[in-house]
Amino acid sequence: MSSRHPYRRMIVALLAALVVGGLAATPAAAEPGGDTGDEGASANPTLGSVLEDSTRAWSEAKEKFDASVKRQGELTAQLQATEAQLATVQEQVAAIAVAAYRTGPLTTFAALMDAGTPDSFAERADTINQIAHHNDNLLHELKGLKESQAAQKKALEDEVAAQQQQVQTMEQKKKDAETALKLAGGPSKGFVTANLPSADPVPRTSSGGLPKESCSVKDPTTTGCITPRMLHAMQEAQKDGFKxxxxxxxxxxxxxxxxxxACDFSVQTKSGFGGVASGDDFVYGSTLAAYFVKNANQLGVMYVIWFKEIWTPAVGWHHYSGVAGDPSSDHTNHVHLSIL
Structure with a gap:
């Protein structure tokens, strides 16, 4: 058989090469859970680690700063109320002091001795006793108000110091993120779109922070899992038209x-990720990236990547290039969202 078809093996090998080559030349659309290319084998895990650590620390410092500013406002209102009350009591105490100076103890004694009857003497003595009791209470109130005023002023000073500490932490974490991003590129204008909808906020702790979450809920896009906060962000985006x-x-x-x-949001209308976005696909991706940035605080966003740009809460938009230089690595065919 081989003598009748001397080129059979050569033809089969050539056809196989053409088939394989043809398949390789056609970009395959990544399926749910497949590798989109944005985390290739040569990806730098240190960058991701620094971004996560710095962004989480920056966000926590920002939450503490905001809580301190709120507390400062409450303390300021309390201090103002205390000082207004203190001014009133001080006026009353001053009036008592003037009256006591004018009348003196002899006048009080004379008023008692001038009573014509035992009942009148008892009534005047009771009145004098009530006045003394009232004056004593007023002096105690004055003392308490002054102590409250001093404590509230000290609490305000502590809040200002706490805010300064959080600002220093935020500045340091911002520098850490900027240093990590220098390898990817410098600052950029990024993507901004007006009149974007507001997402419903994620649950927070009593102090305003974001609780730690595990990969505990079913990922509707794969057979894997995601965190409740990631699911919330995806559902909010879909609710607001990014489907x-x-x-x-x-x-x-x-x-x-x-x-x-993390989730990758393709910008093309069909399943998969495809090539570099243009036209309506580019507008869709830019709008979606801007949506996540606008709602970063509501959704607990750690960073957003789109079209060779990366955004973090600490440093804003920066240039970004993937390791492989293809549409998935450069994020020119999908918006990447990472959640704290």
């Missing part, structure tokens, strides 16, 4: 996908 293809959990990689804290 194109999404892929979240991946079992491997150095960043947030394996932790259930």
């Amino acid at each position: 194109r293809f999404v892929a979240c959990f991946r079992p491997s990689g150095p960043y947030e996908h394996p932790k259930g804290r």
Whole structure:
């Protein structure tokens, strides 16, 4: 048989090469849970770690700063009320002092001795006793108000010091993030779109912070899991009209996908991720990225990547390039969202 078809093996090999080559030349759309290319084998896990640590620390410092500013406002209102009350009591005490100076103890004694009857003497003595009791209470109130005023002033000074400390922490964490991003590129104008909807806020702790969450809920885009906060962000975006293809959990990689804290939002209308976005797809991606930035505090956003740009709460938009230089690595075919 081989003598009748001397080129059979060569033809089969050539056809196989053409088929494989043809498949390789056609970009495959990533399926849910598949690798979109934004975390390739040569990705820098240190960048992701620094961004997570600095952004989380910056966000926590910002929450403490905001809580301190709120507390400062409450203390200021309390101090103003105390000082207004103190001024009134001080006027009353001053009036008592003037009256006591004018009348003196002899006048009080004379008023008692001038009583014509025992009943009148008792009534005058009771009146004098009530006045003395009232004056004594007023002096105690004055003392208490002064102590409250001093304590409230000290509390205000402590809040200002706490705010300064949080500002210093925020500045340091901002520098950490900027240093990590220098390798990717410098600051940029990023993506801003007006009149975007506001997302419903995620649950927070009593102090205003974001509780730690595990990969505990079913990922609707894969067979994996995501955090409740990540699910909330995805559902809010979809509720507000961003309903194109999404892929979240991946079992491997150095960043947030394996932790259930990241999703890739494709900008094309069909399933998958495709090539570099243009036209309506580019507008869709830019609007979605701006939506996540606008609602960063409500959703607990750690960072957003879109079209060679990355945004973090601490430093804003910066240039960003993927390691492989393809549409997925450069995030020119999808918006990446990572959640704290």
